[in-house]
Amino acid sequence: MVESITEVWRQERLHVAPEGQEPKIVGSAFYRGETCQFNPYHGDHAAPGFAERFLLQGWTPTTRFISSGTRITTFGSCFAQHINAHLKMIGFDTARDRDGGVYISLMGEGLVNVHSLLQQFEWALEDTAPPTGLWHGFKAESFGYDEAVRQRTREIFLSTDVFILTFGVSEIWYDEMTKGVFWRAVPMAHFDASRHKFRVASFAETRAAMERILDLIRKHVPEARVVMTVSPVPLVATFRPVSCITANxxxxxxxxxxxxxxxxxxxxxxxxxxxxxxAITTLFPQPFVEDGRHFHDFVVPAIMRLFEAFFCDTPLTREAAEAHLRAARLDCVRTLRDHPLYREAY
Structure with a gap:
């Protein structure tokens, strides 16, 4: 694998040629272990199997486990709606189709922080409700702790084969008096500056909430598989006194x-x-339309075809999904070239 050694800036550099990749140049002074994975060079991006080698390596199952008979429950932050829509399009069984009236269906892409997802699991599976006044819909309408809805949510969870959970933001609003966390933000009509506060959820509490979710799934639905994702959709605004880009x-x-x-x-x-x-934030030079948050039409289908090819039992091949991703990235470059900011440069 090592082809030659040169010296650059007083440091030896190894010229290595991993199988199926562009040759790499790396420092020779340090041991890199038995499973070293290189960052792709530009030439690697056009190679067959790019996504499998440089993006999905280590994260995919050995065999596809989602099929037409699999009962899927997917909810969380914004990107959850795209996952649910694609699974429905290819004929799979999602919780939103099984019961569209429970909160994880009505607000399937509106539970934006880790606490809001955990609340649904604790409420449905352990009959533990958070403090009142925290759950509000997209129009600021209130959702209460309806026992019938809780039982229906419990039934969905207990019958789930695969959970797909999408986490979106770390910025949270909470009630200082009760310590309860809101699904999203505080409705203007209910805002009370003396008790409604904002903060950024810490790494420790975020991890603890994720662990609690998984512990509840293992306790009540021990055989269920869990796929976790992070929403690529950025903050629309930050409540911190810093730029939204850095806060995001x-x-x-x-x-x-x-x-x-x-x-x-x-x-x-x-x-x-x-x-x-x-994938979306790294592989596409500009995945969003003018508002900086909604995707160009070619972005989500390319990412969801990757998911389908590696997780779902359908005729879609990995090669076809890879080809679709390459085409979508080229579409992104063409779209960027048409933007007024770049037009003169091209």
Whole structure:
């Protein structure tokens, strides 16, 4: 694998040629272990199997386990709606189709922080409700702790074969008096500055909430598989006195790091991570339309076809999904070239 050694800036550099990759140049002074994975060079991006080698390596199951008879429950932050829509399109059984009236269906992409997801599991499976006044819909309408809804949510959870959970933001609003966390933000009509406060959820509490979710699933639905994702959709605004771009980076980093540590330390063979966030924010030069939050039409189908090819038992091949991803990335480049900011440069 090592082809030659040169010296650059007083440091030896190894010229290595991993099979099927562009040749790499790396420092020779340090041991890199038995499972070293290189960051792709530009030439690697056009190679067959790019996504499998450089994006999905280590995260996918050995065999596809989602089929037409699999009962799937997917909810969480914004990107959850795209996952649910694609699974429905290819004919799979999602909780939103089984019962559209429970909160995880009505607010399937509106439970934006880790606490809001945990609340649904604790409420449904342990009959433990958070303090009142925290659950509000997209129009600020209130959702109460209806026992019939709780029982129906419990039935959905207990019959689930695969949970797909999407975590979105670390910025949270909470009631200082009760310590309860809101699903999203505080409705203007109910805001009370003396008790409604804002903060950024810490890494420790984020990880603890994820662990609690997984513990509840293992307790009540021990054979269920769990796929965890991070929403690529950025903050629409931050309540911090810093730029939204930097606040969003911190918000996502907390969630991504917590997920990574949870998966590493649990060693659960039924727990998976799907890198939708990593793919969209890294592989597309500009995945969003003018508002900076909604995706170009070609982005989500490319990412969801990757998910389908590696997780779902359908005729879609990995090669076809890879080809679709390459085409979508080219579409992204063409779209970027048409933008007024770049038009003169091209």
């Amino acid at each position: 980076s911190a918000s996502k980093a907390i969630i991504r790091a917590a997920l990574d540590e949870v998966q590493r330390e649990r060693g659960d063979e039924r727990l998976f991570y799907f890198p939708a966030y990593d």
